[in-house]
Each structure stands twice: as structure tokens, then as C-alpha cells.
Amino acid sequence: MNAIEQIINWMPALVRASGWTLALTVTSVFAALAISIFLALGKISHKPYLKYPSSAYVFFFRGTPLLMQLFFIYYALPNLVPAFTIKSRFMAAFIAFSLNVAAYLAEIIRAAIESIDKGQMEASRTLGLSYVQAMRLVIIPQAYRRMIPPICNEFIMVLKDTSLVSIIAVTDLTFQTKMIASNKASQLVYIPSMIIYLIMTGFFTIIFNKLEKKFAIYD
């Protein structure tokens, strides 16, 4: 009984903290989506000035640990270039996550576009569409559906990876959980926290499943 009372007492703080987890996940995934579309098209492009910078970007952000990127943006960068001092911890986390997630999403989008049969592009060009028109009207709409499951996967990964930001003191769910665990010296708090993570990931899994069904009509 006592344990349940304790958990109820922690709930407001945990729920408030999961608000930051959600806010960080959603904002950074959408920002990353915007960046990644350009990166993916850049990687597909045959023009070297688009292809190589995009590839280098993906190579860098996919090839170094997210935690280190977070530390780099929060601590190292301001020491190297004082003009890049980011005051807000949330903003620093948002930037690190957007840049990192964009690299992964770019690969997902590239793979989805490249999985569309070559004949589609050839047929569109034969019908007189330009490269951009063919991409926008024919290829990308077909690629949508193939993107959704891996993007859902990535989204859920990001939601859990946001626990890393507790290390720069963003008061997310993990930070709050560790605070309660160390201040009140009760390890029980991990249980409600994990359940909250499960509820959040479960919610987004359902949303993505719905989206997938909706886009299935194009197939």
C-alpha cells in the first residue's frame, strides 16, 4: 500500500518531466525530417557538389556517438567558438538530436526512394515530366508507404534516446527518475517511469500504424 502511495506522489513530477521528453522527441524529429529530405535528395543526386557534402554529413553524424555530439555542442563548441554558446539546455539538446536524427532519416528516405522501380522514373520522363516533377508527383508519393515503418522505428528510438539529455541536466523523464531515485533513495521509481515510456512508445506505435494503413491505399 505504501509503495502505491509513493508512486502516486511521484506521478505529477514524472508526468511533467515526460512532457519535456515528448517535446524534445517531436520537435527534433520534425526538424530532422525537414533536413533529411534535402540530405536524401542530395545523396541520390549525381551532382558532386550535392552528393559529397550530403554523404559526408551522414557519415559524420551516423558515425559518432550521439552522446558525444551532445557534449560537443553543449561544452566543446562554446569553448572553441564563443559565438556558438547555446544558453538553453533544451535548445542544445534539440540541435544535437535534430542533426543526428536527420542523418538516419536521410538514409531511410534515400532507401525508400531508391526502392521504387527505375521504370517509374523512366516512364515519367518519357511522358515529359521534369526530374523534379517526376520526383514530386510520381516517385515520392509511392515511397511514402515504405518510409513509414522505418521512420516509426526511428521515432521510437529517438524517444528512448532522449534519456541521454539527462546528462546535461534537461529535466526529462530519465533525469526526474534519477533525481527521485537518488534524493529519496528509492529505486522503486524506475517502475512507473518505464511504464510511462511504454505508454508513450505504445501511443506512437498506434499512430504510425494508422498512418501506414492510410497510405496503403496508394499501393
Added chain:
Amino acid sequence: MKRKIAILIAVLMVATLTLASCSGGGGGGEEKAQITSPADFAGRSVAVQTATTAADAINEMNEEGDGSIEVHEYEKVIQCFDDLLLDRVEAVYVDNVVASYYTRDSDEYEVTWTNEEGEPMGICIAKGNTELAAAVEAGIDTLYFTGEMEALANKEFGTNLTEGVRDVKELPEIPTGFATVTPGKLTVGSEVGYPPMEYTTDDGQTYIGFDIEFAKKLGELFGLEVEFVNTAWDGIFAGLERGQYDIIASSVSITPERQEKYILTKPYVSNALCIVTKSAIGSEA
């Protein structure tokens, strides 16, 4: 419809980010008076290490007051000082042993207030392990008697922080017959990263510092080999409960809450909370 959703998302994102950058802003803006006591904390941003007595004190102030102190809680104490240098916080609330280390060789920091009420440190032992506690207590007394503690303090702090902590008139006898986690070894838990108490050489390979040297001397007295376990501070007491190490020698301030859950020796080195800010000279330069 799609365009509306896109606009909605964009607006929400901008709103969240603006909110976040305002709430996390701190520092900056108009010139404010120097923080010279905990009473000045209200409405200001302060960095502390998580699960320390400083963190407990400041969170308590927030709970009892109007909650306007913007607290940045970090796992490592160096993160607090990094934030101070980068103007993300206006003050660091920390043990003065650490403050003295950072201010000794640098004019960028300044200690503006030190608590008159001391908060001396003790060695922490698991509840019920009274044999080992008695041995550690006698070991500290021995090191005080021989003057080794004083020499160590002078070397690490530049001042004698052991002065008046213990008054040992005669050489005590160290009891034997206590058990350790690993037989033949004294296993010591420490959060290495808290200079000058426990930190590493520049290459990060060798542990050095006051507690490290102290624990080695204690091991010599016991005739045991000393092994250090580097642990995160916020899990250090849990590790002791799980029996990962025999003692914690890691700048543990003696508090009633801790005394309730663990055995703490009598003080072995003095300490007090203090406030560190960026020095006026340092920020102009």
C-alpha cells in the same frame, strides 16, 4: 488539410522552442548584483552536483521559498564550473574543498560566501559493519597522530583542513578481525572526478587526490591491498548497500539523513558549503 497540419506543427515547434529557450535562458540580460549569500539565489541560476548536500540544500530552499531558483543539476562537478565559465549559470554551490581547488590556480572564479556552519566529511561504511568502522576510525586516529593527515592536507589543499578536526593524544591500536568484500583487499568506492579529493592525472590513468592517498595509507595500516571502484556519485550509496565496496572515501559530508542509513566515521577532514561565481576581474578580461 495537409497544409493546415504542417502549419500547426510548425507553430507548435516554434512555441515549444521559444518557451524552452526562455525558461532555460538564465544568466545574460541585464547586469545583476554579485551573489554573495544563499539569500541572493532567488530568481537566479545556480549549478550544483546532483545528490550532493548542496543540491539537497538548494532544492529545499526552492520547496520552502517561491521556487524561483533555476537549478542546474549535473552528474559531474566539473560541468557546474563549465557552465559558470560559459555564463549559463551565475553561481556554483559546492563544497569549499573543491572550490579552493578551482580558485587556487585561476583568477576566473571567486568564492563569494562560505558557510560558517561547517559540514565536515566522514568515511562511509555499510550499516552493521561495526568491526570495520572501528578499524577505520582507529586508522584515521593513527594518521592524525603521526601527522600524516596534516602533511596530506597541506599537499592537496595548500592549507591544513585537518586542523582542529581530531585531537589524538596517543597512538590507538587498530582492531583486526573485520571482514572485507574481497578477502585480503580493501575495496574503496569513490567518484573519481572531484578534485582535489579524488581525481586523475592528466592522462586519466592514475587516481590521485586526498581521499585516494588517505585510503592507500589506511590500507597500509591494515596490511591490505587497496582497490578503487570508480562509481557515479548518484549511485555511490546504493553500491555500498549492494556490497560492491567496503568503504566510501569520496568526500561524503556527514548529515543526519546519511547517519541514519549508514555508518559514518567522525570527521576526518573539515569542509563547508560555499558559493563560487565568476570573478569580476576574470569577466572583464
